[in-house]
Amino acid sequence: MSHRHADVDVVIAGFGPNGAALANLLGQCGMTTLVLERELTAYTLPRAVHFDDEVMRLFQTLGLADRVDRKVRYNPGMRFVNADGDLLLDWPRPPGVGDNGWHTSYRFHQPDLEYILRQGVERYKHVSVYAGAEVFAIDGGAEGADVHYTRNNTAHVVHASYVVGCDGGRSTVRRLQGIGIDDFGFRERWLVVDVLLKREIPELGACTIQYCNPVRPSTFVCGPLNRRRWEITLRADEDAEAMSQPESVWPLLADWLSPQDATLERAAVYTFHSMIASQWRCERVFLAGDAAHQMPPFMGQGMCAGMRDVANLGWKLQAHIQDNQNEALLDSYQSERYPHVKAYIDTAISLGHLINSCDTEAGLRTAFDPDAGGNTMKSIAPKLGAGLSVAGDEHAGSLAPQPMLDNGVLLDDVCGYAPLLLTDKRLPYDASLCPGLKVLNSDDHAQLTKVLQQYGAHAVLIRADRYLLGVANTPDQLHALLVATKPFVNKHAIA
Numbered sequence: 220m221s222h223r224h225a226d227v228d229v230v231i232a233g234f235g236p237n238g239a240a241l242a243n244l245l246g247q248c249g250m251t252t253l254v255l256e257r258e259l260t261a262y263t264l265p266r267a268v269h270f271d272d273e274v275m276r277l278f279q280t281l282g283l284a285d286r287v288d289r290k291v292r293y294n295p296g297m298r299f300v301n302a303d304g305d306l307l308l309d310w311p312r313p314p315g316v317g318d319n320g321w322h323t324s325y326r327f328h329q330p331d332l333e334y335i336l337r338q339g340v341e342r343y344k345h346v347s348v349y350a351g352a353e354v355f356a357i358d359g360g361a362e363g364a365d366v367h368y369t370r371n372n373t374a375h376v377v378h379a380s381y382v383v384g385c386d387g388g389r390s391t392v393r394r395l396q397g398i399g400i401d402d403f404g405f406r407e408r409w410l411v412v413d414v415l416l417k418r419e420i421p422e423l424g425a426c427t428i429q430y431c432n433p434v435r436p437s438t439f440v441c442g443p444l445n446r447r448r449w450e451i452t453l454r455a456d457e458d459a460e461a462m463s464q465p466e467s468v469w470p471l472l473a474d475w476l477s478p479q480d481a482t483l484e485r486a487a488v489y490t491f492h493s494m495i496a497s498q499w500r501c502e503r504v505f506l507a508g509d510a511a512h513q514m515p516p517f518m519g520q521g522m523c524a525g526m527r528d529v530a531n532l533g534w535k536l537q538a539h540i541q542d543n544q545n546e547a548l549l550d551s552y553q554s555e556r557y558p559h560v561k562a563y564i565d566t567a568i569s570l571g572h573l574i575n576s577c578d579t580e581a582g583l584r585t586a587f588d589p590d591a592g593g594n595t596m597k598s599i600a601p602k603l604g605a606g607l608s609v610a611g612d613e614h615a616g617s618l619a620p621q622p623m624l625d626n627g628v629l630l631d632d633v634c635g636y637a638p639l640l641l642t643d644k645r646l647p648y649d650a651s652l653c654p655g656l657k658v659l660n661s662d663d664h665a666q667l668t669k670v671l672q673q674y675g676a677h678a679v680l681i682r683a684d685r686y687l688l689g690v691a692n693t694p695d696q697l698h699a700l701l702v703a704t705k706p707f708v709n710k711h712a713i714a
Contacts, residue, residue, distance in 0.1 A: 227252060228540050235333065235385065236526070240281065241507065249537075270519075270522060275321040290331040292442065293324070302432040352369070360503070381504070385510060387509045387510060407490070407575075408489070411450050427519075468486045496512065514564040527559070534682070536549075554606045631685065638682055656708050674687075
């Protein structure tokens with residue numbers, strides 16, 4: 220006999236960074252949420268080490284960006300060098316704040332971030348977290364899903380309107396749903412070594428370095444404070460356990476430091492590979508983060524992609540639960556996110572192959588972009604896949620910029636996790652078409668004029684996840700945007 224709990228809106232399986240971010244978002248939306256985490260405590264060693272400005276915008280939305288910002292290091296960029304240390308390709312990041320209102324690249328210590336996100340969840344009494352809870356069955360149906368789990372040697376069941384699997388690359392939720400994966404063929408073993416410096420070593424530098432050495436490709440990462448990481452490829456004949464031992468690790472780091480310079484915090488062998496779940500939704504069950512996709516780490520986009528997943532999904536779950544909107548809203552989650560994450564995976568695979576095979580400037584530059592000039596690389600910015608965009612709108616699915624307004628407030632802080640309409644007086648807005656929608660006029664904020672000019676529009680509709688629903692230049696176009704947005708305006712958000 221299982222102990223049955225009261226019904227909830229959403230069950231989240233997994234309380235890593237992606238699951239914790241989703242729990243915060245659903246808390247803001249007023250959704251009753253239960254998080255089931257199989258581990259009793261958070262993992263205390265480093266794993267993910269990079270996120271970008273779009274993810275910092277999400278932390279801003281969660282009201283946690285200031286706390287996160289105190290724990291990170293700004294990443295000045297990435298450099299590709301050959302075995303002799305000669306520069307092959309430079310991938311610089313702007314030194315100041317970028318279009319998203321934050322620095323474009325950050326290095327962080329995952330336990331620090333998880334602590335902040337988990338504390339954030341404690342703000343919401345309608346969000347509960349059960350540690351030591353392991354899901355073993357999910358019974359889905361037209362009216363919701365029963366989630367069966369064990370905790371304290373007792374079987375429990377909770378009924379949820381929806382379930383989200385944020386439970387990692389070996390996802391139990393994915394397995395229980397019988398979801399297959401699309402494998403893109405990248406599979407390599409790399410030794411990941413984390414150290415704590417005992418003294419400053421300025422010659423290591425602050426940039427991420429990709430060593431394009433065909434004999435043994437490797438990566439150097441400058442983390443916050445005294446944290447440094449090396450990722451080193453392993454040969455087929457090298458034993459993973461043996462190569463993780465200190466007597467094997469220190470010789471591999473000899474070109475950079477010695478045991479007198481640093482303490483070895485962790486050494487582990489990972490198999491870097493590339494995959495996307497073939498389904499991200501099975502009726503009432505969704506996948507997000509590593510449960511939905513995995514990619515090589517060469518762009519530092521693994522956790523970022525998961526954060527984009529939950530930002531895309533959270534407001535759609537809220538809208539559907541709140542007003543029982545049509546299924547196309549929920550189906551748009553996979554149709555928008557799959558192509559987007561695939562673009563990052565393809566680029567990460569390309570970078571991985573280049574690090575392994577190219578040791579000349581011409582070879583690296585030509586292989587990455589045969590039409591590029593110079594030796595500087597730029598970050599990609601793909602649009603979302605087909606989904607909720609207004610038909611024929613070329614800007615729909617693009618990430619909207621976040622300027623600082625004239626009153627010193629960043630744009631996203633005006634609306635929180637909700638849609639926002641930017642307009643000018645040449646295209647009057649009828650508030651009755653979409654009650655509750657936050658609206659800003661460019662006459663009141665000069666920076667918004669630049670945003671409208673960027674899209675050649677008199678009105679821009681920004682979704683809760685900061686991507687454009689569309690733009691408008693005529694009353695009919697604006698009317699279409701407002702009709703499309705009305706179901707997404709959260710009537711029950713919690714401050």
